[in-house]
Amino acid sequence: MLSKAQIKYIQSLQHKKYRQKSSQFMAEGDKIVPELLQEGVPVKEVYATSAWIAAHRALLDRTKDVNVTEVDENVLRQLSALTTPNQAIALLDIPGSAAIAPGSLKGTVSLALETIQDPGNLGTIIRIADWFGIRQIICTPDCVDAYNPKTIQATMGSIARVKILESDISTLIKEAGVPSYAATLHGRDITEFSKLEEGIILIGNESRGLSEAVISASTHKITIPRLGGAESLNAGVAAGIICGRLLI
Amino acid sequence: MLSKAQIKYIQSLQHKKYRQKSSQFMAEGDKIVPELLQEGVPVKEVYATSAWIAAHRALLDRTKDVNVTEVDENVLRQLSALTTPNQAIALLDIPGSAAIAPGSLKGTVSLALETIQDPGNLGTIIRIADWFGIRQIICTPDCVDAYNPKTIQATMGSIARVKILESDISTLIKEAGVPSYAATLHGRDITEFSKLEEGIILIGNESRGLSEAVISASTHKITIPRLGGAESLNAGVAAGIICGRLLI
Structure with a gap:
């Protein structure tokens, strides 16, 4: 009772x-x-x-x-x-959110999310990270809360295996000492990259994408080539396609 | 008024x-x-x-x-x-749903969906198709209705450029005269395929995946390699990753 x-x-x-x-x-x-x-x-x-x-x-x-x-x-x-x-x-x-030690992202691939607003999208991205063996996702403080029930539901259990960290991203990518890959509409074709061994894949807000500050701080600007008419892709789908090109 | x-x-x-x-x-x-x-x-x-x-x-x-x-x-x-x-x-x-003429799928890439139940997933897949220049999606009669308001919303306008057809899929892929690629958990690694010029990419139900009838009728079984712990991927994300490997 x-x-x-x-x-x-x-x-x-x-x-x-x-x-x-x-x-x-x-x-x-x-x-x-x-x-x-x-x-x-x-x-x-x-x-x-x-x-x-x-x-x-x-x-x-x-x-x-x-x-x-x-x-x-x-x-x-x-x-x-x-x-x-x-x-x-x-x-x-809720796991305690330790500060990200400089150098701790070396030798691994991480995802970093800027201002993701939809709980379902965040959960889907956590599930994608888990599928591709990404162990940590860095969220800007203005992302939707990862412990929102809808997010947890959409992770389908992957929240148990992926660490969620919080940090400002433009500072982080400048100090992390690994390459960073900003998903934009005007970057280099993702098919031109070979498999990543380390780095941070950056995904932006559902309607505005990544901020100029993050794009200009990143070491690479990447784009999923568009063959048809859609103006954009859902943030979760874009994260999946990028991981599917850069991690396997 | x-x-x-x-x-x-x-x-x-x-x-x-x-x-x-x-x-x-x-x-x-x-x-x-x-x-x-x-x-x-x-x-x-x-x-x-x-x-x-x-x-x-x-x-x-x-x-x-x-x-x-x-x-x-x-x-x-x-x-x-x-x-x-x-x-x-x-x-x-609602556009009239013409029957699919045998041979009409030659020389193009199509998506075929079996028993997709979530309106948001279907809309997301229509948007993915539109991004990658896929002009038609074949849905089994038991898919969620493509003209559901939630589906239309999730297409973000792509419904204007992608034709939605209805058909039984296992018969269709036997008669279409093009290769077919069934997304399963135990197929050949998608990274081993080169860019498709024609064919039908097959995506199954959110929890059960494709039926045995469709898998066995398909000419290729394909799998997104898994590096981490997640049991599966969202159907829309899986469709995106497969298109991102096979179409660009």
């Missing part, structure tokens, strides 16, 4: 202000919650139906320090941030 | 049943409506605020046979399928 205060607390995590205050976020989904448990991410609480708990008993037993609470579908509907609630919701601590 | 019956008619176009009955669909958006007008797509009606009409006067004057009706923002809110209504809504006739 959940008290009214507990229900209110979980609902409050749909809002950034309360996530920041409590340093917790929620993840919901029949596939995401088991994936987080399997990855060994410190899940604090699981609220799920009795059927879901029975089906995941072994996994829950293997998980240290998790509280499991049985709730019915009515309560899940109250807790859910989605229109179609799932069988299970988890609460997790 | 719009009558109650007119408002009801426009609202009805949010539902597939009524779109099919009337063979009309709606497109809304400050950028999409001008793009449709500019492309010369036969726009029948435009409902917009007086400010929007004034700003697009020249374009509207150049457009033959369009009725322009000034409405206020309250009415637009009633007509809109979106939570944030736009300044302009257009009504258009």
